Amino acid sequence: xxxxxxxxxxxxxxxxxxxxxxxxxxxxxxxxxxxxxxxxxxxxxxxxxxxxxxxxxxxxxxxxxxxxxxxxxxxxxxxxxxxxxxxxxxxxxxxxxxxxxxxxxxxxxxxxxxxxxxxxxxxxxxxxxxxxxxxxxxxxxxxxxxxxxxxxxxxxxxxxxxxxxxxxxxxxxxxxxxxxxxxxxxxxxxxxxxxxxxxxxxxxxxxxxxxxxxxxxxxxxxxxxxxxxxxxxxxxxxxxxxxxxxxxxxxxxxxxxxxxxxxxxxxxxxxxxxxxxxxxxxxxxxxxxxxxxxxxxxxxxxxxxxxxxxxxxxxxxxxxxxxxxxxxxxxxxxxxxxxxxxxxxxxxxxxxxxxxxxxxxxxxxxxxxxxxxxxxxxxxxxxxxxxxxxxxxxxxxxxxxxxxxxxxxxxxxxxxxxxxxxxxxxxxxxxxxxxxxxxxxxxxxxxxxxxxxxxxxxxxxxxxxxxxxxxxxxxxxxxxxxxxxxxxxxxxxxxxxxxxxxxxxxxxxxxxxxxxxxxxxxxxxxxxxxxxxxxxxxxxxxxxxxxxxxxxxxxxxxxxxxxxxxxxxxxxxxxxxxxxxxxxxxxxxxxxxxxxxxxxxxxxxxxxxxxxxxxxxxxxxxxxxxxxxxxxxxxxxxxxxxxxxxxxxxxxxxxxxxxxxxxxxxxxxxxxxxxxxxxxxxxxxxxxxxxxxxxxxxxxxxxxxxxxx
Numbered sequence: 001x002x003x004x005x006x007x008x009x010x011x012x013x014x015x016x017x018x019x020x021x022x023x024x025x026x027x028x029x030x031x032x033x034x035x036x037x038x039x040x041x042x043x044x045x046x047x048x049x050x051x052x053x054x055x056x057x058x059x060x061x062x063x064x065x066x067x068x069x070x071x072x073x074x075x076x077x078x079x080x081x082x083x084x085x086x087x088x089x090x091x092x093x094x095x096x097x098x099x100x101x102x103x104x105x106x107x108x109x110x111x112x113x114x115x116x117x118x119x120x121x122x123x124x125x126x127x128x129x130x131x132x133x134x135x136x137x138x139x140x141x142x143x144x145x146x147x148x149x150x151x152x153x154x155x156x157x158x159x160x161x162x163x164x165x166x167x168x169x170x171x172x173x174x175x176x177x178x179x180x181x182x183x184x185x186x187x188x189x190x191x192x193x194x195x196x197x198x199x200x201x202x203x204x205x206x207x208x209x210x211x212x213x214x215x216x217x218x219x220x221x222x223x224x225x226x227x228x229x230x231x232x233x234x235x236x237x238x239x240x241x242x243x244x245x246x247x248x249x250x251x252x253x254x255x256x257x258x259x260x261x262x263x264x265x266x267x268x269x270x271x272x273x274x275x276x277x278x279x280x281x282x283x284x285x286x287x288x289x290x291x292x293x294x295x296x297x298x299x300x301x302x303x304x305x306x307x308x309x310x311x312x313x314x315x316x317x318x319x320x321x322x323x324x325x326x327x328x329x330x331x332x333x334x335x336x337x338x339x340x341x342x343x344x345x346x347x348x349x350x351x352x353x354x355x356x357x358x359x360x361x362x363x364x365x366x367x368x369x370x371x372x373x374x375x376x377x378x379x380x381x382x383x384x385x386x387x388x389x390x391x392x393x394x395x396x397x398x399x400x401x402x403x404x405x406x407x408x409x410x411x412x413x414x415x416x417x418x419x420x421x422x423x424x425x426x427x428x429x430x431x432x433x434x435x436x437x438x439x440x441x442x443x444x445x446x447x448x449x450x451x452x453x454x455x456x457x458x459x460x461x462x463x464x465x466x467x468x469x470x471x472x473x474x475x476x477x478x479x480x481x482x483x484x485x486x487x488x489x490x491x492x493x494x495x496x497x498x499x500x501x502x503x504x505x506x507x508x509x510x511x512x513x514x515x516x517x518x519x520x521x522x523x524x525x526x527x528x529x530x531x532x533x534x535x536x537x538x539x540x541x542x543x544x545x546x547x548x549x550x551x552x553x554x555x556x557x558x559x560x561x562x563x564x565x566x567x568x569x570x571x572x573x574x575x576x577x578x579x580x581x582x583x584x585x586x587x588x589x590x591x592x593x594x595x596x597x598x599x600x601x602x603x604x605x606x607x608x609x610x611x612x613x614x615x616x617x618x619x620x621x622x623x624x625x626x627x628x629x630x631x632x633x634x635x636x637x638x639x640x641x642x643x644x645x646x647x648x649x650x651x652x653x654x655x656x657x658x659x660x661x662x663x664x665x666x667x668x669x670x671x672x673x674x675x676x677x678x679x680x681x682x683x684x685x686x687x688x689x690x691x692x693x694x695x696x697x698x699x700x701x702x703x704x705x706x707x708x709x
């Protein structure tokens with residue numbers, strides 16, 4: 001009798017263990033490999049899983065084991081990717097199945113379609129040949145680099161870059177200094193090897209099309225796989241397959257691309273490495289940047305982290321010599337950096353007076369000083385960029401008689417007013433947390449008063465105000481509402497690049513990475529709202545955003561030309577964030593922030609984790625976390641080395657009807673924290689089905705290295 005083949009399969013469920021199945025080599029057409037994608041029967045339905053072990057025996061009765069139903073027409077996951085998944089599962093305290101399976105595109109998780117897939121791949125190949133003449137832009141060859149860029153490239157290509165060697169490099173450069181041209185020329189040297197693959201990560205979907213065109217210009221003969229959530233499921237499935245089989249040499253994408261199977265990986269670039277978008281905020285809450293560094297180390301390949309405002313962790317690693325440090329301290333074409341102007345909104349001189357000749361009829365949303373600067377910029381035929389980090393018309397609707405406010409019925413936040421055309425044909429109130437949309441009431445639900453007023457302002461209200469102040473100007477609003485219409489964000493950015501717009505109003509979407517050529521003025525309104533926050537990283541994030549948005553001004557200027565102007569409206573011009581920005585002193589700000597964090601023993605001088613709890617009642621969620629803390633105390637887990645704070649409600653306490661609380665755990669020792677989290681996970685799993693407590697029905701989750709507390 002032939003020896004039975006038993007495979008252990010993990011599936012996308014919060015279950016720590018794998019499950020044994022019999023492998024019928026005759027039916028499936030081949031012997032099993034670790035990393036095979038298969039379809040199995042589980043709890044009465046068919047699901048897709050991954051083979052993680054192959055043996056000839058099982059702890060269970062072989063007669064009771066089910067057989068693997070189907071084998072996907074895919075190569076097995078390569079061992080390096082499985083090591084990465086094992087590490088991510090272990091470090092982020094997440095079951096292996098629910099770490100690996102979400103990485104697989106939907107197209108490959110529908111086993112009933114597996115037979116049709118080869119035809120889809122064939123037709124996709126024909127389409128690629130048809131669309132080969134897509135636009136390309138921004139090719140800058142090695143000869144065209146300025147001396148600064150040539151030195152940086154030389155450092156990257158130096159003899160230290162021997163094969164099969166890990167090196168982490170921070171490329172820190174002023175905005176507009178040409179970091180992209182440097183790393184694309186570096187990747188060109190690696191891609192001379194026909195089998196080599198490279199991974200290029202960007203923080204947001206909006207940056208992908210522009211970079212995609214630049215990459216195509218550098219590598220017209222190389223196949224590129226583009227992976228982000230904005231790509232259709234079919235396209236993503238095909239791109240992922242091309243990366244996995246090694247036929248795509250360039251893998252370009254957002255954070256989900258960091259976990260793509262890339263069998264011949266030779267280099268990784270993380271662009272805008274400081275960006276918070278690299279941290280996943282649901283499911284397995286991984287940091288794509290951190291996993292990319294681990295992956296580079298494990299596979300002994302170089303990784304380049306690029307930013308004008310590096311994260312404190314990366315900057316300290318470069319300062320201490322753990323990472324190599326390459327700098328670009330001048331703009332690529334020699335223009336000076338933008339001049340920074342702080343407008344103190346408490347100073348009456350900056351505000352319009354009723355007698356002013358050009359004073360708007362209603363109270364102005366922008367200061368007199370900024371209005372004059374915009375008028376001057378328009379007269380010089382320069383574009384202006386105005387940033388306000390709040391979409392919609394107004395953050396709150398209010399009753400003038402009884403102070404009623406437009407609270408969301410499902411969340412502990414307010415619904416935002418959106419004017420007609422943004423989310424529908426009529427003006428509506430929308431919750432940005434749960435997605436609830438409702439019509440605007442005709443009168444106050446509490447007192448019946450019909451005089452309802454908007455409080456505060458967002459991009460739509462600002463757009464209206466600017467159109468009223470400069471009726472001749474062409475105004476464009478860029479936020480997630482406007483980018484959902486027409487051809488999306490890419491079409492809006494194209495309008496700016498082509499010079500069809502005079503004033504751009506937008507959220508942080510407009511601040512990152514875009515290479516605008518005719519922006520003379522950048523303005524930031526309501527900067528203070530992000531300055532004072534319970535989150536200790538708020539100042540670091542605001543500083544990075546201000547440097548990034550300032551960098552959109554004066555980029556096309558050549559040697560000796562002025563680099564444009566940035567105006568920031570604030571009530572607190574004396575804040576260190578603004579003072580360091582005045583001097584364009586990124587290193588000074590990071591050194592100041594590091595000393596503050598060290599004194600307070602906050603990350604990166606300590607390590608943190610959050611235990612999230614949510615349920616129908618806040619009291620139950622808090623009680624659940626209090627019991628966990630008491631249990632940790634009883635087991636002697638709370639020591640000088642491991643601090644556990646009291647549970648508190650989350651900043652947005654209720655979302656979509658669920659009440660949410662969190663427990664913060666902190667340690668100066670990464671290993672001590674890891675061990676504690678593994679014990680917590682074990683304890684909570686004993687009394688839970690998946691991640692839902694059997695007794696209190698509280699849903700819980702462990703998050704390593706949170707970036708928002």
